[in-house]
Amino acid sequence: MQSELQIGRKSEVIAKALVNDADGSPRIEKRARLFDDFIRYVLLFCGIVSIFTTLGIVVVLGRESLLLFSTLDAQGQPVVTLGEFFFSTSWQPAGLKFGILPLLESTLMTSFVAMLVALPLGLGAAIYLSEYASPRVRGSLKPILEILAGIPTVVYGYFAVTFMTPLLQGVFGRDTVQFYNTASAGLVMGIMILPTIASMSEDALSAVPRNLREASYGLSATKFETISKVILPAALSGIVAAAIVGISRAVGETMIVALAAGAGPNWTMPPNFFVAAETITGHIARISGGDLSYNSVDYDSLFALGFALFIFTLGLNLLSRYITNRFREAYQ
Amino acid sequence: MAQRALSETRTAEDQAFARSLAARHFRGAVWERFFQAAIVIGIVALLALMFNTVNRIVGLVAVQEAIHPSEISDVPLEQLSAEQLAAILTERLPSGGRVLVRDGLLGGADYYNANNTLTMGQFLPDVTLPESVASKKLSELQPEDTQALFVAAMDKNTLLDEVYDQVVGRDVVGSWPLTASLFNRADIEAEIAADHPNATLQWNSWLDLQFLVDSMSNTPADTGIRTAFLGTIWVLLLTLLVSFPLGVGTALYLEEYSSGNNWLERFIETNIRNLAGVPSIIYGLLGLAIFVRTLESITQGRTVISAALTMALLILPVIIINAQEALRAVPPSIREASFGLGATKWQTIWNQVLPAAMPGILTGTILGMSRAIGETAPLIIIGAATFIVKDPNSPVSKFTVIPIQIYNWAKQPGGQYQDIAAAGIVLLLIVLLLFNATAIILRQRFRRSLSA
Structure with missing residues (x-):
């Protein structure tokens, strides 16, 4: 009975609304407008969540870092000053020594090896795909790069430990190459970054207009001369941007170094690529994986490392975008 | 005379040009080989990665047993019921299986650390125990009580594993990848004969049904991925529930409502591009500080x-x-047509724009989810449990996920852990493949419907 009544009422309302609508009465239109405004604010809120994420990252990392720098030791001296943090060569939380250099050194070492692999191979693959490969070949090769790009980093880490490290030990000897080493991690990281650089560079290369190529051929340049003297310079900004994104990924990569590069900060001068060393990310992963107590200097130091990493990668990403926008050759 | 000299120099020039042309073409050909090699190296790396993993999921293992199963039971152990297995455990173990109760069910030393005056019922609230057992403390358990406890708290597979582990003393003392097993069998046999004369060689697949349905165990041969698999499903579902509405909402605002020249809108847009480049480990630190610590009362921590x-x-x-x-x-034109029919902005979006864009949105969501499946670092930071046997059953359960298990296994020294990690990787890659296949199918349907 009740429900029948309700249905009756509802249809009455709808009927009225329709009539009103036909009359040009603003009633339902107003309600719809209000609803539209409401939705607009809901969607705006969704967008603001992403701003809060960034804010959260900055506030959280910044606050804990400040805590680290304001911690006093038994003598009432600061545990670590900003100068010591950036310029001392020992990172031993147990001994209250927080110099980022050993961690930074291995981060730069693994990234260097990775770029040594990824940049020439990625660029080479991009040139081949965009300039030499027929559409059919390209159609079947690109998915392979996409698969490489989609493999989880922990799988690459496993690959480094079970394949690359034994391979390096086989080639250079077990006495030279320790089981955990930065070379193995870096090489595999290079394979991981290769697809990123290849696909970004390929986009840049294929954006170079056809008439530039034709003009170059018209001046009787060979295909390789056209590529090296005309197309590469024209696509340079895109390629540099790709390389910078690659570096930023290498610096922030965690799982490969956590598995293959080793534990324990190690300051080696001159750098030795065949000994164990811990990167910034590897250190954060190892320390936070255990039973870390929240209100300790160790805990704060992880966030200080995270903050340094965040600023560094953010800087690289901003630089990459600046280069793309600033130096993009506008054709037509 | 003059003409002849001219033609002579021209020939000389022509020859020089021809030589340099050949050199130029040669240089081009060399570089083309290099470009080709770059992509070939990429393919070789992918193949090596796949081969290296698959090679380890099947192979020979050397199994050693302290006593022969026939000394325990006349029928094969696999055919015994749960009650019979529990009886064997109680009878054959020192102090009537009480040690196994302490280490296997109560978490070992934790029991004493917590408070050893608590009863079984208080320690195992999720297990329905007979009243006579539930009211007893560990020290009061009689052999028939432990037997009832085993039947109630462990499934048959776990019991069987425990009988093999504790009573038979079955131990995998060596394992070899597929290629070695096939081509180096003689060496393996010689090695076994020298090191473990009692061991027998048998074929074993690390990725089998047992691996999928078993929960974790201390021995790599018995361990399974069920807890981690369920953990992955739980995390993925909740991730989807949060990120899909927020993500689509943001995209709708930026594309449909934003005028593009408001500072807030430009800031949101730039900010999203920047967030995409933030290393995942930073998100882990954010999650640790905000969700695990600050909101601990809601999220219950890790x-x-x-x-x-x-x-x-x-x-x-x-x-x-x-x-x-x-x-x-x-x-x-779709939006304009809808406006023309008198629809409001939201009506247009909800009835026309969203359905048309849905396949593309879903493809992007699947890409995001497949990133979430493989992502390990942030979950290590917020502290996924390394060893749990309880399946996650609510949003506030402790959990682990497949990539974390792979990481934990790959970290351990010893070949068997590498084998079990390989099994985990193959499972993970299969799940990813299914996800991406769905995305590709969606993309193709989308293209067809647009061109139709």
Whole structure:
């Protein structure tokens, strides 16, 4: 009975609304407008969540870092000053020594090896795909790069430990190459970054207009001369941007170094690529994986490392975008 | 005379040109080989990665047993019922299986650390125990009580594993990858004969049904991935629930409502591009500080929901950027037609734009989810449990996920852990493949419907 009544009422309302609508009465239109405004604010809120994420990252990392720098030791001296943090060569939380250099050194070492692999191979693959490969070949090769790009980093880490490290030990000897080493991690990281650089560079290369190529051929340049003297310079900004994104990924990569590069900060001068060393990310992963107590200097130091990493990668990403926008050759 | 000299120099020039032309073409050909080699190296790396993993999931293992199973039972152990297995455990173990209760069911030393005056019923609240057992403390358990406890608290497979481990003393003392097993069998046999004369060689697949349905165990041969698999499903579902509406909402705002010249809108847009480049480990630190610590009263600390919220923030930029592209691909004529029929903005979006863009949005969401499946670092930071046997059953359960298990196994020294990690990797890659296949199918249907 009740429900029948309700249905009756509802249809009455709808009927009225329709009539009103036909009359040009603003009633339902107003309600719809209000609803539209409401939705607009809901969607705006969704967008603001992403701003809060960034804010959260900055506030959280910044606050804990400040805590680290304001911690006093038994003598009432600061545990670590900003100068010591950036310029001392020992990172031993147990001994209250927080110099980022050993961690930074291995981060730069693994990234260097990775770029040594990824940049020439990625660029080479991009040139081949965009300039030499027929559409059919390209159609079947690109998915392979996409698969490489989609493999989880922990799988690459496993690959480094079970394949690359034994391979390096086989080639250079077990006495030279320790089981955990930065070379193995870096090489595999290079394979991981290769697809990123290849696909970004390929986009840049294929954006170079056809008439530039034709003009170059018209001046009787060979295909390789056209590529090296005309197309590469024209696509340079895109390629540099790709390389910078690659570096930023290498610096922030965690799982490969956590598995293959080793534990324990190690300051080696001159750098030795065949000994164990811990990167910034590897250190954060190892320390936070255990039973870390929240209100300790160790805990704060992880966030200080995270903050340094965040600023560094953010800087690289901003630089990459600046280069793309600033130096993009506008054709037509 | 003069003409002849001219033609002579021309020939000389021609020859020089021809030589340099050959050199130029040669240089081009060499570089082309290099470019080709670059992509070949990429393919070889992928093949090596696949081969290296698959090679380890099947192979020979050397199994050693302290006593022969026939000394325990006349029928094969696999055919015994749970009660019979529990009886064997109680009878054959020192102090009537009480040690196994302490280490296997109560978490070993934790029992004493917590409070050893508590009863079984208080320690195992999720297990329905007979009243006579539930009211007893560990020290009061009689052999028949432990037997009832085993039947109630362990399934048959676990019991069977325990009988093999504790009573038979079955131990895998060596394992070899597939290639070695096939081509080096003689060496393996010689090695076994020298090191473990009692061991027998048998074929073993590390990725089998047992691996999928068993929960974790201390021995690599008995361990399974069920807990981690369920953990992955829980985390993924909750991640989707949070990130899909937020991501699509943001994309809708930026594409449909934003005028593009308001500072707030430009800031949101730039911010999303920047967030996409933030290393995942930073999200882990954010999740640790916000979801695990600050919101501990809601999330209960290192739980499924903390992990899911962290993951949601991580994949949000992926979903937003893809959804924006999908929305941009909807032709303006559809919106104009809808407006022309008197629909409001939201009616247009809800009834016309969203359905048209949905395949593209879903493709982007699947891409984001497949990133979430493989992402390990942030979950290590927020502290997924390394060893749990209990399946996650609510958003505030402790959890672990497949990639974390792979990481934990790969970290351990010893070949068998590498084998079991390989099994985990193959499972993970299969799940990813299914996800991406779905995305590709969606993309193709989308293309067809647009061209139709």
